Amino acid sequence: MRMLALAGIVLLGPIAATVANAQGAKLDVQRVAASVYVLHDLDPNDLGSHNTVALIGNDGLLLVNAQEWDEPVLSALKPIADEPVRYVIETQCDSVSLEAPQRAGATIVAHENVRKRFKAGKCFNDKAALPTLTFDSELTLHFDAEVVRLIKLPTGHSDGDVIVYFEKANVVALGDMFDSRYLSGYVKYAGGNMLGLNEQLHKVLALLPEDVKIIPGSGPEGSVNDVRRMSKALDDMRDAIAAQVAKGKTLQQIRDMNLLQPWKDLLLGDVWRSGGPGRGPDYLGAYFACLTGPPDPKFQL
Numbered sequence: 020m021r022m023l024a025l026a027g028i029v030l031l032g033p034i035a036a037t038v039a040n041a042q043g044a045k046l047d048v049q050r051v052a053a054s055v056y057v058l059h060d061l062d063p064n065d066l067g068s069h070n071t072v073a074l075i076g077n078d079g080l081l082l083v084n085a086q087e088w089d090e091p092v093l094s095a096l097k098p099i100a101d102e103p104v105r106y107v108i109e110t111q112c113d114s115v116s117l118e119a120p121q122r123a124g125a126t127i128v129a130h131e132n133v134r135k136r137f138k139a140g141k142c143f144n145d146k147a148a149l150p151t152l153t154f155d156s157e158l159t160l161h162f163d164a165e166v167v168r169l170i171k172l173p174t175g176h177s178d179g180d181v182i183v184y185f186e187k188a189n190v191v192a193l194g195d196m197f198d199s200r201y202l203s204g205y206v207k208y209a210g211g212n213m214l215g216l217n218e219q220l221h222k223v224l225a226l227l228p229e230d231v232k233i234i235p236g237s238g239p240e241g242s243v244n245d246v247r248r249m250s251k252a253l254d255d256m257r258d259a260i261a262a263q264v265a266k267g268k269t270l271q272q273i274r275d276m277n278l279l280q281p282w283k284d285l286l287l288g289d290v291w292r293s294g295g296p297g298r299g300p301d302y303l304g305a306y307f308a309c310l311t312g313p314p315d316p317k318f319q320l
């Protein structure tokens with residue numbers, strides 16, 4: 020591995036550096052463990068931003084969720100480690116796959132449902148590079164002296180969600196099923212299910228050690244306690260809505276109750292006021308649909 024000074028800073032501790040590429044895209048590069056880095060863009064208001072995780076070592080680069088940042092990610096990493104990208108892991112299908120490393124021979128790894136969705140044109144980006152290595156429930160990569168465990172979650176945010184656990188570094192990338200600032204939601208066109216998101220958070224809490232560093236799909240680094248807080252909020256919200264469904268209330272009647280008010284700080288924008296469509300996911304509508312009917316067949320594989 021080549022470790023270079025970056026604008027006068029040598030990246031040897033848990034410090035941040037800011038890197039702008041030739042196109043002016045600014046990425047914040049944070050070292051979270053000896054060989055694990057997180058890259059995220061510097062616009063705090065961009066709620067659609069995504070974190071990319073990079074494992075850097077003698078074998079080259081392994082990236083998680085490089086997404087639309089393909090060229091900027093590689094530019095930002097160049098001063099730290101100018102190594103070829105060997106693996107790109109996608110933790111769900113509703114992201115843009117990295118095309119440049121694939122052209123350079125990188126292996127794109129994802130759950131088999133992600134490949135199926137891309138092939139069937141049933142996800143966000145039908146021009147995305149197809150995963151070339153897929154798995155069903157678990158896959159372990161031994162790379163850069165790290166043990167990288169990919170574990171499929173129950174269907175929730177999407178039907179292809181996996182977590183990527185760097186066992187030695189004790190760092191996990193959770194992908195879009197978790198955001199350290201707001202409740203995450205499910206993506207209908209990616210085969211997601213709101214009730215399954217609760218199960219995903221339960222599984223993550225059961226699997227991971229208490230002191231693991233958590234890199235969400237979006238937002239700053241989090242802890243197991245952050246996941247616990249989001250999990251409890253979603254469980255309480257589901258139960259509150261289910262109680263009204265059990266009483267035979269209609270969606271509109273429940274919307275009129277301001278039922279989501281207790282979780283307003285965890286919801287995007289003012290969606291909590293009506294629980295209706297607005298800025299951010301429609302949690303009330305999503306739970307109501309999942310509690311009262313089967314998944315929409317149009318979005319199933």
Ligand SMILES: [Zn+2]
Pocket residue numbers: 111113176195206
């Ligand atoms: Zn997503």
